[in-house]
Amino acid sequence: xxxxxxxxxxxxxxxxxxxxxxxxxxxxxxxxxxxxxxxxxxxxxxxxxxxxxxxxxxxxxxxxxxxxxxxxxxxxxxxxxxxxxxxxxxxxxxxxxxxxxxxxxxxxxxxxxxxxxxxxxxxxxxxxxxxxxxxxxxxxxxxxxxxxxxxxxxxxxxxxxxxxxxxxxxxxxxxxxxxxxxxxxxxxxxxxxxxxxxxxxxxxxxxxxxxxxxxxxxxxxxxxxxxxxxxxxxxxxxxxxxxxxxxxxxxxxxxxxxxxxxxxxxxxxxxxxxxxxxxxxxxxxxxxxxxxxxxxxxxxxxxxxxxxxxxxxxxxxxxxxxxxxxxxxxxxxxxxxxxxxxxxxxxxxxxxxxxxxxxxxxxxxxxxxxxxxxxxxxxxxxxxxxxxxxxxxxxxxxxxxxxxxxxxxxx
Amino acid sequence: xxxxxxxxxxxxxxxxxxxxxxxxxxxxxxxxxxxxxxxxxxxxxxxxxxxxxxxxxxxxxxxxxxxxxxxxxxxxxxxxxxxxxxxxxxxxxxxxxxxxxxxxxxxxxxxxxxxxxxxxxxxxxxxxxxxxxxxxxxxxxxxxxxxxxxxxxxxxxxxxxxxxxxxxxxxxxxxxxxxxxxxxxxxxxxxxxxxxxxxxxxxxxxxxxxxxxxxxxxxxxxxxxxxxxxxxxxxxxxxxxxxxxxxxxxxxxxxxxxxxxxxxxxxxxxxxxxxxxxxxxxxxxxxxxxxxxxxxxxxxxxxxxxxxxxxxxxxxxxxxxxxxxxxxxxxxxxxxxxxxxxxxxxxxxxxxxxxxxxxxxxxxxxxxxxxxxxxxxxxxxxxxxxxxxxxxxxxxxxxxxxxxxxxxxxx
Numbered sequence: 001x002x003x004x005x006x007x008x009x010x011x012x013x014x015x016x017x018x019x020x021x022x023x024x025x026x027x028x029x030x031x032x033x034x035x036x037x038x039x040x041x042x043x044x045x046x047x048x049x050x051x052x053x054x055x056x057x058x059x060x061x062x063x064x065x066x067x068x069x070x071x072x073x074x075x076x077x078x079x080x081x082x083x084x085x086x087x088x089x090x091x092x093x094x095x096x097x098x099x100x101x102x103x104x105x106x107x108x109x110x111x112x113x114x115x116x117x118x119x120x121x122x123x124x125x126x127x128x129x130x131x132x133x134x135x136x137x138x139x140x141x142x143x144x145x146x147x148x149x150x151x152x153x154x155x156x157x158x159x160x161x162x163x164x165x166x167x168x169x170x171x172x173x174x175x176x177x178x179x180x181x182x183x184x185x186x187x188x189x190x191x192x193x194x195x196x197x198x199x200x201x202x203x204x205x206x207x208x209x210x211x212x213x214x215x216x217x218x219x220x221x222x223x224x225x226x227x228x229x230x231x232x233x234x235x236x237x238x239x240x241x242x243x244x245x246x247x248x249x250x251x252x253x254x255x256x257x258x259x260x261x262x263x264x265x266x267x268x269x270x271x272x273x274x275x276x277x278x279x280x281x282x283x284x285x286x287x288x289x290x291x292x293x294x295x296x297x298x299x300x301x302x303x304x305x306x307x308x309x310x311x312x313x314x315x316x317x318x319x320x321x322x323x324x325x326x327x328x329x330x331x332x333x334x335x336x337x338x339x340x341x342x343x344x345x346x347x348x349x350x351x352x353x354x355x356x357x358x359x360x361x362x363x364x365x366x367x368x369x370x371x372x373x374x375x376x377x378x379x380x381x382x383x384x385x386x387x388x389x390x391x392x393x394x395x396x397x398x399x400x401x402x403x404x405x406x407x408x409x410x411x
Numbered sequence: 412x413x414x415x416x417x418x419x420x421x422x423x424x425x426x427x428x429x430x431x432x433x434x435x436x437x438x439x440x441x442x443x444x445x446x447x448x449x450x451x452x453x454x455x456x457x458x459x460x461x462x463x464x465x466x467x468x469x470x471x472x473x474x475x476x477x478x479x480x481x482x483x484x485x486x487x488x489x490x491x492x493x494x495x496x497x498x499x500x501x502x503x504x505x506x507x508x509x510x511x512x513x514x515x516x517x518x519x520x521x522x523x524x525x526x527x528x529x530x531x532x533x534x535x536x537x538x539x540x541x542x543x544x545x546x547x548x549x550x551x552x553x554x555x556x557x558x559x560x561x562x563x564x565x566x567x568x569x570x571x572x573x574x575x576x577x578x579x580x581x582x583x584x585x586x587x588x589x590x591x592x593x594x595x596x597x598x599x600x601x602x603x604x605x606x607x608x609x610x611x612x613x614x615x616x617x618x619x620x621x622x623x624x625x626x627x628x629x630x631x632x633x634x635x636x637x638x639x640x641x642x643x644x645x646x647x648x649x650x651x652x653x654x655x656x657x658x659x660x661x662x663x664x665x666x667x668x669x670x671x672x673x674x675x676x677x678x679x680x681x682x683x684x685x686x687x688x689x690x691x692x693x694x695x696x697x698x699x700x701x702x703x704x705x706x707x708x709x710x711x712x713x714x715x716x717x718x719x720x721x722x723x724x725x726x727x728x729x730x731x732x733x734x735x736x737x738x739x740x741x742x743x744x745x746x747x748x749x750x751x752x753x754x755x756x757x758x759x760x761x762x763x764x765x766x767x768x769x770x771x772x773x774x775x776x777x778x779x780x781x782x783x784x785x786x787x788x789x790x791x792x793x794x795x796x797x798x799x800x801x802x803x804x805x806x807x808x809x810x811x812x813x814x815x816x817x818x819x820x821x822x
Contacts, residue, residue, distance in 0.1 A: 011622050013447045015437030016631065019430065022452075026426030036424045037459065041433075041450035048448065072604045072621065106796075111601045131799065152623075154803055211427045220427065275693070275714065281700035282686070282693030285714040289692035292768050292801060300716035302724075303686065303696040309711040309754055313724070343720055357703050390703060 004038035004060035008067035021066045033177040049080035067151030069134035071116040087122045127163035178231045182219040184249045195245045203234035265409040266297035274345035275301030276335035278352040284398045299343045314338030332372030332381040340374040348374040355393045415449035415471035419478035432477045444588040460491035478562030480545035482527040500530045538574035593630040595660045606656045614645030676820040677708035685756035686712030687746040689763040710754045725749030740792040743783030751785045759785040766804045
């Protein structure tokens with residue numbers, strides 16, 4: 001079963017949009033053992049699209065496209081499908097009725113341009129779109145499975161998980177694929193690779209992929225074969241060895257993000273958290289609160305971008321700011337202590353640093369960050385030097401701050 | 412001049428990495444008038460790579476690849492180039508000497524595996540890599556321009572700007588491409604399309620593309636031809652008509668983000684800003700502070716996730732929270748007023764809402780958001796109903812809050 005993902009849209013070829021759809025789709029297909037061998041992109045242009053669809057249908061068994069299903073004139077994916085599969089676009093009354101109902105439910109009259117969304121290829125089947133107006137289109141014949149989905153990521157993602165994957169799961173045959181994810185933080189990929197080079201032997205059919213992103217490295221163990229127990233044993237052995245070699249840099253062995261892991265730990269221990277941020281200016285709080293239900297343990301915090309806010313709201317002493325500066329261990333600790341007191345949280349976590357591009361000095365170059373942590377027992381801080389530009393420094397800082405909370409909760 | 416971008420790497424086909432390289436490259440090529448007609452991805456596998464390179468060389472004049480140039484065994488792009496172009500890999504003494512010098516400059520001994528980086532195809536020319544060890548490889552013959560670059564985004568981007576683009580600029584010939592971007596917020600794509608269908612006539616050679624993202628729609632006007640003044644006139648006319656039809660939903664006509672536009676307006680008016688966030692919990696502050704130099708006008712704010720923080724830090728009255736609730740016009744206004752007073756900012760902007768997935772009621776379903784705005788003159792608020800899941804609601808809310816500040820500053 002060879003799959004091709006074809007993303008459609010001028011904006012992708014002009015580079016005005018980064019394609020995140022194909023990575024999402026590839027991941028979901030890989031999870032059910034479907035090999036994505038080809039990825040390609042076509043313009044909103046009939047010749048290009050016909051050529052790309054033709055090539056995909058020749059070389060792949062499963063062809064998934066995203067994009068070009070909108071109601072405006074520049075969206076021509078449906079017309080191209082009709083040309084390549086030699087069908088007509090016909091008007092689907094029931095689809096139109098559904099759409100009108102959905103607009104009515106929001107108290108709106110459907111713009112007439114959306115009538116186009118009910119024009120669909122004859123003899124296709126359709127995938128529901130819970131969040132938008134373009135249906136998915138499936139043509140499944142002569143041993144080829146073809147599916148066209150909208151390009152809006154949120155719509156495509158929901159449709160993939162709820163509609164497409166269940167459709168495809170039956171096609172993957174006898175081949176069993178088992179996976180196990182070990183997520184680590186704070187150890188560089190090269191250091192992990194060195195540890196594993198001598199310490200890790202993988203059984204037949206088991207492979208390990210490194211997926212680094214900022215300060216995190218996901219270790220993706222994959223076992224493939226036909227005998228489930230054999231594969232499971234191989235995968236389990238690899239996971240156990242990795243766990244031994246990497247220790248507490250492992251933050252989870254499922255697909256949860258670090259903020260969700262920290263959240264669970266806080267819930268278990270019945271503790272609350274508050275944030276005091278300077279250079280990340282809300283991104284840490286924003287990350288913590290990504291987790292649904294985080295209001296059980298996250299109280300909030302202070303974005304202390306200006307020194308006046310550090311002084312007046314977090315009670316950082318002016319003399320401290322004047323003597324050691326806002327980017328210092330002392331200020332980080334005072335901020336953590338201050339926000340803990342202000343909010344009554346069990347734990348205060350703080351961040352102050354130089355995100356750049358300006359503001360660096362010889363002593364405190366761009367990327368210098370202090371993370372402070374205040375608990376009932378103690379107030380501590382740690383200094384980091386982050387590489388990268390402004391946004392990367394801020395992203396990395398969010399991660400090390402979250403990890404500081406995790407490590408404090410482990411003790 | 413038709414170009415193809417070929418990205419190389421198993422991680423792209425497995426979806427464990429989102430490809431940002433091809434969008435960057437496409438943008439840079441588009442800027443100098445080179446049409447990227449094809450984008451494709453190949454695995455780190457000799458057969459796949461040969462097939463993909465062969466196809467690209469048949470259908471495009473300019474072929475740019477990224478990835479697979481590293482020193483480890485799984486990187487085979489150089490070998491594939493040698494096969495397709497029928498050349499040998501030969502050892503380049505001067506390249507090795509350069510590499511050794513660079514490691515020595517950092518006080519390091521070069522790991523022996525990096526010797527592979529000096530093995531390069533015979534008769535190619537090379538592009539310098541300021542930030543990494545893999546050179547770019549250029550083969551320019553028989554009317555085809557082929558260039559292979561490393562896959563690490565930072566390396567590829569620097570190499571593109573400093574080496575590749577100057578190389579290619581001479582090849583674009585007489586064709587002139589002019590662009591103009593009109594960025595809008597708050598008007599759906601279908602409504603814009605409806606307005607333009609009757610009100611906008613484009614001159615020959617001028618095209619308009621819609622690039623929607625959340626509540627924003629970018630309108631990309633492009634004019635192509637050989638007489639600069641004619642194209643410029645056509646593009647200017649289109650921009651003027653759009654401006655008339657869309658009005659103050661246009662937030663900029665350059666490539667700045669909304670937060671940068673708001674930032675410039677604050678600087679011009681010598682005003683400062685502070686945030687009070689409940690459901691976005693720091694994301695608004697994080698977005699405002701993305702702009703380098705935002706400390707000139709952004710003081711900080713409060714993440715008031717828990718009601719206690721709303722009461723104790725922002726002085727929202729308990730009776731208000733008990734009677735109308737945290738998600739209400741009254742609370743939004745009290746939060747904006749509170750943070751303005753707390754920080755001394757000229758403008759306080761606040762957000763409170765139900766991001767979901769839980770917490771919705773019949774009265775205030777998931778997606779209900781109130782944005783409050785406090786200035787010296789007045790305190791106001793506005794209610795929104797956002798579609799989408801938790802993260803989308805939060806993202807959209809950040810945008811409408813920023814836009815509320817923009818509109819207040821316009822008055």
